[in-house]
Amino acid sequence: MRNLTDPPRPLAAGLGNSNDQTRRHNLSTILTLLAQDGAQPRAQLTRRTGLNRSTIAALVSELAERDLVFETAAPGGGTVGRPSPVVNPNGRIACLAVHPDLDAVVVGLVGLGGLVHGRIRRETAGVPTAEQAVALAAGMATELRRRHAGVRVVGAGIALPGLVRSPDGLVTFAPHLGWHDEPLADRMAEALGVPAVATNDAKAAAVAELIHGAGKGARNLVYLNGSRSGIGGAVFTGGRALGGAAGYGGELGHTLADPAGGPCHCGNRGCLETEVGVEPLLAALGRSAADPDELDALLASGAPDVRVELERQLDVLARSIASFIAAFDPELVLLGGFLGSLFDVDPERLRLRVREASFAAISEGVRIERAELRENLVIVGAAELAFAPLLADPVSLSASA
Structure with missing residues (x-):
């Protein structure tokens, strides 16, 4: 696969x-x-x-x-x-999109052209196992199909916070979920009754932004997404995703941000997702949780303790972005999830710090922006990846669907 x-x-x-x-x-x-x-x-x-x-x-x-x-x-x-x-x-030709995360499983039904017919989120009592995620997804998919009876489902895309191997879609390691060597795409295909593909959630989000969001028209892009699961990334060069030998290319959250930084769950120290994270921001706000819209407002409050942590994280993020610009020569850097919230508080500080840390000849002209798509970002991206075989060969796949 x-x-x-x-x-x-x-x-x-x-x-x-x-x-x-x-x-x-x-x-x-x-x-x-x-x-x-x-x-x-x-x-x-x-x-x-x-x-x-x-x-x-x-x-x-x-x-x-x-x-x-x-x-x-x-x-x-x-x-x-x-x-x-x-x-x-025809937006009634659709794919299912599944997004397992730390505390919930989301399933969407997305038609050709990015049309979201419906979306269901089921919270879990704890971090779901792969088996629980498959069972929950199957139930929600049945419910969505019942609600939208005239929609024809031709595939499914799964996006999750973890390493997903090409070409078979095996989830080799999803540290925040605690999953190891899970054949998730095959299990979902069997449970949902349609061909399924699996990918990292940041890569799915980047695809959605390239096709339907702020990245539309860009050929060379670095995308960074921040969530409670950490920081994920994706790189597109010449319009194609950077995959690497085993499909792990673009794992930017585990690049070195600070050699003297704290320990990361991956076994190293000072990884970007260790030094830039939503938990210290919530702690500075005196909160244990906040939804994305609420986080935007809270970070913009201007409280002194929050400002200190904001500026620290913006400066660390800027140094990492400067390194990514030097490595990949993008035309655009997009920030999603809580990184978008962080950026919106003080975009000029981030852009200034990136310029200061960059080789001017490479960084000049690179745009840094917040991702446009919000709650449907990952499910639209997962569905777009599931549509890829149909778009590549409408004859064979539409005949067999």
């Missing part, structure tokens, strides 16, 4: 090819453009792909026959001659 954080083609759709032998490639190109950029007139698809109008008409017709797209009339007025029909991705 492939881990689709290293997709069969770049996330961007690319250009079409007029050779008849590449019909499947052209179908893939059209469906990917629609799934990532939304409804478009046939004329716009013609311009974007470089294919002629008759070829586009034939491709759209075939995708419509397979129930993957549908056409609507163009908005009226202001055009000369017959307006070009608008081609829409």
Whole structure:
């Protein structure tokens, strides 16, 4: 089983090819453009792909026959001659998305184009085992399918805080969950009755931001996500996820941030996720927990003890970001989860510290921003990864679904 954080083609759709032998490639190109950029007139698809109008008409017709797209009339007025029909991705073709975490399991039902039909969160009494996560996910998936009976499910994506191996999706180590060598993708596929893929939750979030959020249009990106499970990361170069030899590429939370720092659960000292974390921030606030929106407001309160910890963490984060810029030469660094909250309190301090710690010739022009998508970020990303086989080959996968 492939881990689709290293997709069969770049996330961007690319250009079409007029050779008849590449019909499947052209179908893939059209469906990917629609799934990532939304409804478009046939004329716009013609311009974007470089294919002629008759070829586009034939491709759209075939995708419509397979129930993957549908056409609507163009908005009226202001055009000369017959307006070009608008081609829409069929959002009722959907994937399940599963996100196990420390205290809950979330399952979403996401249609082509990032349309979230529904989302259920079930809290757990403690950290769930892999078996409990599968059982909870199966029950929630059944409930979502019942609520949305007209939706056709073609796959499932699982995103979790841990190391997930390519190409089989084995969860080799999820330290915060206490999972070791769990064949989670295979178990979920059996329980849910559809093909399943598994990935790290930060990689899933990065995919969602690249396709539907603040990273749209970027080809070279570093994404960092902070949660109570630690800091996860993902790197995209040339539109492709950095996977590495075993699929662990982008594990940025366990890069060295401070040689004199505290011990990390991974066995080292001074890892980024050890030196930058939500727990010290909550402690400074006198809180044991806070939801994301509440955390934004609490961190912006300006309390002196909170400010000291905020500035310490921002400075550590800045040094790490400067190292990532030197290593990966991104055009954009995106911060999600509590790192986004941290950033929003004092974005200029972070940007200044990054510039101070960077090689100017490389860092000049790099943007640092907060991720746009919020509560649905991970489930949309997990679903997008599960859609990858369909987008790569609409013929074989839509026929067998």
